[in-house]
Amino acid sequence: xxxxxxxxxxxxxxxxxxxxxxxxxxxxxxxxxxxxxxxxxxxxxxxxxxxxxxxxxxxxxxxxxxxxxxxxxxxxxxxxxxxxxxxxxxxxxxxxxxxxxxxxxxxxxxxxxxxxxxxxxxxxxxxxxxxxxxxxxxxxxxxxxxxxxxxxxxxxxxxxxxxxxxxxxxxxxxxxxxxxxxxxxxxxxxxxxxxxxxxxxxxxxxxxxxxxxxxxxxxxxxxxxxxxxxxxxxxxxxxxxxxxxxxxxxxxxxxxxxxxxxxxxxxxxxxxxxxxxxxxxxxxxxxxxxxxxxxxxxxxxxxxxxxxxxxxxxxxxxxxxxxxxxxxxxxxxxxxxxxxxxxxxxxxxxxxxxxxxxxxxxxxxxxxxxxxxxxxxxxxxxxxxxxxxxxxxxxxxxxxxxxxxxxxxxxxxxxxxxxxxxxxxxxxxxxxxxxxxxxxxxxxxxxxxxxxxxxxxxxxxxxxxxxxxxxxxxxxxxxxxxxxxxxxxxxxxxxxxxxxxxxxxxxxxx
Amino acid sequence: xxxxxxxxxxxxxxxxxxxxxxxxxxxxxxxxxxxxxxxxxxxxxxxxxxxxxxxxxxxxxxxxxxxxxxxxxxxxxxxxxxxxxxxxxxxxxxxxxxxxxxxxxxxxxxxxxxxxxxxxxxxxxxxxxxxxxxxxxxxxxxxxxxxxxxxxxxxxxxxxxxxxxxxxxxxxxxxxxxxxxxxxxxxxxxxxxxxxxxxxxxxxxxxxxxxxxxxxxxxxxxxxxxxxxxxxxxxxxxxxxxxxxxxxxxxxxxxxxxxxxxxxxxxxxxxxxxxxxxxxxxxxxxxxxxxxxxxxxxxxxxxxxxxxxxxxxxxxxxxxxxx
Numbered sequence: 122x123x124x125x126x127x128x129x130x131x132x133x134x135x136x137x138x139x140x141x142x143x144x145x146x147x148x149x150x151x152x153x154x155x156x157x158x159x160x161x162x163x164x165x166x167x168x169x170x171x172x173x174x175x176x177x178x179x180x181x182x183x184x185x186x187x188x189x190x191x192x193x194x195x196x197x198x199x200x201x202x203x204x205x206x207x208x209x210x211x212x213x214x215x216x217x218x219x220x221x222x223x224x225x226x227x228x229x230x231x232x233x234x235x236x237x238x239x240x241x242x243x244x245x246x247x248x249x250x251x252x253x254x255x256x257x258x259x260x261x262x263x264x265x266x267x268x269x270x271x272x273x274x275x276x277x278x279x280x281x282x283x284x285x286x287x288x289x290x291x292x293x294x295x296x297x298x299x300x301x302x303x304x305x306x307x308x309x310x311x312x313x314x315x316x317x318x319x320x321x322x323x324x325x326x327x328x329x330x331x332x333x334x335x336x337x338x339x340x341x342x343x344x345x346x347x348x349x350x351x352x353x354x355x356x357x358x359x360x361x362x363x364x365x366x367x368x369x370x371x372x373x374x375x376x377x378x379x380x381x382x383x384x385x386x387x388x389x390x391x392x393x394x395x396x397x398x399x400x401x402x403x404x405x406x407x408x409x410x411x412x413x414x415x416x417x418x419x420x421x422x423x424x425x426x427x428x429x430x431x432x433x434x435x436x437x438x439x440x441x442x443x444x445x446x447x448x449x450x451x452x453x454x455x456x457x458x459x460x461x462x463x464x465x466x467x468x469x470x471x472x473x474x475x476x477x478x479x480x481x482x483x484x485x486x487x488x489x490x491x492x493x494x495x496x497x498x499x500x501x502x503x504x505x506x507x508x509x510x511x512x513x514x515x516x517x518x519x520x521x522x523x524x525x526x527x528x529x530x531x532x533x534x535x536x537x538x539x540x541x542x543x544x545x546x547x548x549x550x551x552x553x554x555x556x557x558x559x560x561x562x563x564x565x566x567x568x569x570x571x572x573x574x575x576x577x578x579x580x581x582x583x584x585x586x587x588x589x590x591x592x593x594x595x596x597x598x599x600x601x602x603x604x605x606x607x608x609x610x611x612x613x614x615x616x617x618x619x620x621x622x623x624x625x626x627x628x629x630x631x
Numbered sequence: 632x633x634x635x636x637x638x639x640x641x642x643x644x645x646x647x648x649x650x651x652x653x654x655x656x657x658x659x660x661x662x663x664x665x666x667x668x669x670x671x672x673x674x675x676x677x678x679x680x681x682x683x684x685x686x687x688x689x690x691x692x693x694x695x696x697x698x699x700x701x702x703x704x705x706x707x708x709x710x711x712x713x714x715x716x717x718x719x720x721x722x723x724x725x726x727x728x729x730x731x732x733x734x735x736x737x738x739x740x741x742x743x744x745x746x747x748x749x750x751x752x753x754x755x756x757x758x759x760x761x762x763x764x765x766x767x768x769x770x771x772x773x774x775x776x777x778x779x780x781x782x783x784x785x786x787x788x789x790x791x792x793x794x795x796x797x798x799x800x801x802x803x804x805x806x807x808x809x810x811x812x813x814x815x816x817x818x819x820x821x822x823x824x825x826x827x828x829x830x831x832x833x834x835x836x837x838x839x840x841x842x843x844x845x846x847x848x849x850x851x852x853x854x855x856x857x858x859x860x861x862x863x864x865x866x867x868x869x870x871x872x873x874x875x876x877x878x879x880x881x882x883x884x885x886x887x888x889x890x891x892x893x894x895x896x897x898x899x900x901x902x903x904x905x906x907x908x909x910x911x912x913x914x915x916x917x918x919x920x921x922x923x924x925x926x927x928x929x930x931x932x933x934x935x936x937x938x939x940x941x942x943x944x945x946x947x948x949x950x951x952x953x954x
Contacts, residue, residue: 175827175952196829211824213817214944224817225828227810235810 125187126151126283126314127172127203132181134167141167143338145181149283149331154305154315156325156346159335160358160558165318166208168335169285173205174198185283199226204276208287210268214261218254218271219243222278239278246277250307266297273304284308285316290324294413295586295618302328320358320559322351323587334358359560367566370574372594375404378547378578379425379459384434384445386420394420395431396602402547407569407579409593410604411586413621417602418582419464422549425580426461427451428469438547455484460540464551464582470536473525477515478506480524481539509538514564530561537565547578554588566592586614586621635776639783641897641904646788647858649896650795651676651850651867655874656881656888657795657802658846662708664806664883665839666819666945670726671711672847673871674733679704679851681737684751684862685744687758687855696758696856701848707733708844709837716836719949730871738864749864751855760789760857789857791849798846802885815839819943822950832950847871869926876929879940898925 125148132145141164149155159165171178174192182189185201192198198205212221219239227235243256254263254270263271269289276284286305290298305315305328317329325332326346333343334357342357379402386395394417402408412418423429425436427449436443438459443449451461463469471480482491482502491502506520513534515527524532533553540548553569554562569592573579583589589596590610598606598620606620655672662669679700687696707729714725738749745751768786771778806812814835818825822832850870855862873895881887902921909915933940 173827194829195827199829205827207827209823211821211827213820213824215820216817220813220817221824224813224824225830227813230810232808232810232813 124151125149126185127316128184128187129168129172130182130184132168132171132178132183134171134176134178140338142171142178145340147333147340147343149314149316151314152309152312153330154309154317154328156329156332157316157318157335158320158322158325158332158354158358160320160560163335163358164338165335166287169205169287169316169318172198173203173285199279199281202280202282203285204279204281204283205285206269206272206276206287206289208289208291210265210272212260212268212271215259217257217259218263218274219256221260221271222256222275226279242278243274246274249311250277250304252277252304265292266294266300269293269301270304281313283314283316285318287318288320289317290319290321292414294622295614296622298324322354325354326351336360355559359558367570367591369570372406372573374406374594375576377401378404378439379580380435380437381425382435382437384421384424384436385432386417386424386429387432388420393432394602395424397434398599398602398604400597400604400607402578402580404546404578405573405576406594407573407581407592409581409583409589409596410599411583411589411596411617411621412599414584416599416621418599419551421599422461422464422551422580422582426459426463426549427454428461452484455543455545458546460543460545460548462536462540462548462550462553464555466532466536471524471532473523475524476521477510477524477527477535478503478520480535481506481509481520483539485539485543509535509542512542513538513568528558530557533557533565534561537568541568541572545577547580548572549580549582551582552584553581554583554585562588586617590614590617637904639779641900643784644900644904645893645897646784646792648899649892650792651853651858651870652874652877652892652895653795653889654791654798654846654850654853655871656877656892657798657885658843658850659875659878660802660883660885660888661815661839661842661846663878663946664819664943665815665836666822666943666948666950667712667715667836667840668722668726668947669711669840669843670723670875671707671729671733671871672843672874673867673869674726674730675704675707675844675847676851676854676871677730677737677865677867678707678733679848680855680866681733681741681751681851681862683848683852684754684855685741687754688745688752688861691756691758693754693758693760693856696754697760697849697852700852700856701845704848704851705841705844708840708847712837712840715949716833716840719951722947722949734865737862741862741864751862754856754860758856759860760791760853762787762789763793789853791853791857794849795853796889799885799889806885811838816943819945822945823952826950826952836950873925873929876933879942880932882940883943895925895929898928 127149129145129147132142134142145168157165167176170176172183174195174197177193183192184190190201219236222243223235223239229235240256247253252270252274254267254274260268260271289301293301308315319325329346331343332346332349332354333340334354336358382399384395384398385393388394398421400408410418420429424431424445427443428451431445433446436445438457443454467473472483492498503520510518510520515531515534524535550569553565557565569579581589581592593610596608596610596612596617597604598617600621600623605623608617655676659669659672682703683696683700686699687693711725711729714720715722741749741751765786768782772782806816814825814830818832818835825835826832854866877891877895878888880891902924906918906921907915
C-alpha cells in the first residue's frame, strides 16, 4: 500500500530457545498513531528493537516507505527517519539537555557550532510542538516527564518521521500522561507517524487510530480503535475473557491492626522521604497508598516492615509497638503476623539464583515444619512448595527450577504465596502487579480481596492508579513524603491525579 | 633568602617528581572516563620505562626510546582493552595481571639482554632528554624573585615536563569541547545511550584505552630517559597507584588532577629534601617515616577529606546490550 510508513513482513527472532517474535506481519499507516498492546513478554519491545536496529531479525523483511531496507544498527534506523523513545531513558544523567540531544548527531569534531545549532533548532521544535525544556538544565535535575520530553526532542532533532514509544507512561502521573498524549496528537497532525507500545488498554483506547494485539510473540489481531472495545482487546491479549473490574463486597472493617503515628523517615542521603505520616489499617479492609513513584511510599513500607530505620514516630501492631526508630527486626515482625511483599521482588523479595522451593520458604525457613533436626527437610520443603504452586497456579509447576527462569508474574506469585500462606494478620504489599501480565493481575487481585474478606488488614502501595482504585476501601495519597489526602474508593482518577501531583498541597501552603 | 632558596629547590623537585604522576593520572582519566577502570597504570608505566630505557640505550636516541615506550604501553593497554571491552572481563583482574606481567618481564628481559641485574645501560648525550633552557632564563636570573623563579623553577626542565603540563588544558579541551570528549564522557556514564545514538561503544572505549597507553608510555619514558639515565627494576615504585589515588582525589577532572599530582609530588619531594634532618622539639625523624608520608596522606585524603567521589557511573561494568 502506498501510504504505509512501515511494513514488517514475516519477522522472526529467537533468543536461544525462546522465540520472541514469530512471523510478524505489521503495517503502520503514515500519519497515524498505531498502538501495539500485549502482556509483558509478548515480544513488543523485541519487535521494536528490531525495527530500530538494536537487534537483527533472524528472518523477514522491513519496508520503510514501500522499499525493503536493511536496518543493521540504530544509525540505519535514524537515517531512515525512525526515532525511538525507550522505556528506560537513554540519557546521560549528568549531561545537559543540549549535550544529550547532540550526542551522536554532533556533525563535526568540535562542539562549539553544533551546540549553537542545536540550541536554535531546539527553539524551533519548541515553537512547533510546544515541547518546552530548559536546554541548559542537567537531566538529573529534571522530573521524569521532562526527561521523556528530551527523549522525544532527541528523536525529532535527528529528523525522525516515525516515532516509536516503548511503554512511555509507566513513569508518568496521569496529568503528565495526558500532556504526552496531546504532544503525540500534535505530532500526528504534523504528519508524523507514531507507534505506541503499551500494556495499558486505557491508553490504546484514548489515543490510537489502529491497534495491533501481540500474544506470545505473534500479532493475533489488528483493529481500528474506533471499532473495538476494551473487553475485546483484553480477551485478545490474554486469550480468554478477563475480569477488568474486581468484584467485591463492601469492606467490614474491624479492630485496628496497624497504627502509624507521626512517622518520619530519611533516606541514605539524609533527605526526609516520609514526613510526619499517620494512619491506621483495620482488620478486613484494604488501605491503598497512591502516589507517583519516589514520593516516600517505598520508604514508608520499608520502615513499617523493619528494613529501614525511621527517624521519628511510632508504629503499633496489634496494640504492641514496633521499635521502628531502633531495632525493629523483620524476622520478629513476621512472627508477630506482619507479612511483607516487597516492591522489588528481584532484589528484596527473592534470591533469583535459588530454586523455587528455596524461595518459597525464605524467611520462614527456621520453622519446624521445614526442619529435620538442625538440617533442612528438603522433602517437606518441596512438598510444601508444590502445594503453593498448585494453589497459586505458578507456572511452570516445577519446585526445583531456578527462580530466575520463571516469568515476572510467576515470580510475583511465588512471593505472594510465601507471604499469604503464612496467614498473617497484617499484609503489606508493594507494587503487587508491577511487570505482571493481565491474567496474573486478575488472580493476584482476587487473592488480595480474599485476604481482606478473611479479616486481614492489607496495606497496598502501588503506582498503578487503576489498581489502587479498584482494590482499596480507603485511599491515601502521598506527595513529597506527606499524606496529602484521604479519599474513598469512589474518588475519580482526575481528583487523585491532582493530589498525586501535589496540587492541593501547594495551594494549602500558599 | 635561605628559606626562599630552600622553597625554590623544593618546588623545583616537586615539579620533577610530579610529572610521571601527572601523565599517569591523565592517562587513567581517559580510560576511566570511558568506563574502563584501570588499575594497571603502574604496569604500563613500568613496561614503558623499560622499553624506553632499552631502546634509548641500544639506538642512542631518546626519541626512539620514547617511541618504544609508547608502543609497549599502548600494547599493554590494548591487552587490557581486549580483555575488558571485547571479552567483558573483570577490569580489576585484567589490570592486576598487567602489573604482574610488567613487573616480571622487565626484570627478566633486562637481565637477558643487558646482564646488569635488571638495569638497562646508563644513558648519556642524545640518549637522554636534556634540560631545556628557556629563552632569557640566564638574563632573568639576576632579577630578584620573579626572575629567579623563571630561571630556576620554570626553565631548565626536559621537554616531557612541559608536555605533561600542557596536557592538562589540552585534556580539558578534548573532554569538554570536542565531539570525542562528549562521547567519551557519555560512554562512561551510560553506554546504552551511546549505543542507541548509533555510536560504537567498543570502538570508543578502545580509543580511550589507546590514549591511556600513549600517556602511560610517556610517563614511563620520562622516568627512564629523562629523570634518570636508564631503567632500574621496579622504578615506578607505586607511582601508578598514587596517580590513581590522585585521579579519585581530583574526581576525574583534569585541572584538579594536576593539583592533586602536585600535592603528592610535593610530599615526595619534601620527604627526600628533609631526610635525616633534625627538627626542633621532635628531633630526627626516621627516613622511613618521611617516605611513608605520601602514602599516609593518600589514605587520609581518600578516607574522608575529599567528600564523596562519584566515579563515572558505568565504570568497571562491561557493556552488554540489554534484552
